[in-house]
Amino acid sequence: MFWRHPTVRIILTAGLFAGIAGALGCTIHPPLITARHVDLSRYAGTWYEIARFPERFQRNCVATQAHYTPLDDGTIKVVNRCRTRSFDGEVQSIEGTAHVVEPSTNARLKVKFGVLAQGDYWILEVDQEYRYALVGTPDRNHLWILSRTPVMSDEVYRGLRSRAADQGFPVERLLKTPQPA
Structure with a gap:
């Protein structure tokens, strides 16, 4: 038979x-393909959110930034900030910590905000100069395009968007984040 x-x-x-x-x-x-290796000291600093999937906790956010600071215990301090509705709007921020869950690449992290809010933060791509990054979650429900500057070229944006689509992300959900020029 x-x-x-x-x-x-x-x-x-x-x-x-x-x-x-x-x-x-x-x-x-x-399986989601992540960056081969992330130098967390080079990844540290300020990143501007260029685009993201809609997130309940980011409703009405503009000028969104993430700040990463390596700590002595091996974790990373995370501070996310945005302005409400306009570039002059009220500043909202949340602070958390991240820890590496895959030390061989440093590309897979868990981020924790408060007691209950915890999630995956997988660095899918970062360019050699650490000017832009593509970050997502293995379930493909969260995606962020980040840049060291508030403006990203259309060519770089389209390339990151295309590579996210190649990994199964529904990129039609991407929303561009208003940033001051």
Whole structure:
């Protein structure tokens, strides 16, 4: 009987799981590819958010920035700031910490804000000069395009967007973040 062959059984089992996932509305993605190595001392400093997926906690945010500071205990201090509704609006900020969960690359981190809010922060790409970065989560529900400057060239933006799409991110959800020029 052909279904007793190990290869056929693997294919049938994979098909069954894919069918169940599809019926439940789940999407199965290949593993997310992260940056080969991130020098966290070079990654430290200020990053401007160029674009992001809509986030409840970032509603009405403009001029969004993230500040990363390595600490002596090996963790990273994270301070996220934005202005509410306009460049002159009230400043909102939240402080947290991040720790590396994959020391061989430093590209996979967990970020914690407060007691309960914790999430993945995977650096998918950073250019050699650490001028821009693509950051996401393995479930493809969160994505950020970051830059060291408040303005990014359309060419670089389109390239990052395209590479995020290649990894299964629904890039049509990206919202550009207003930044002062």
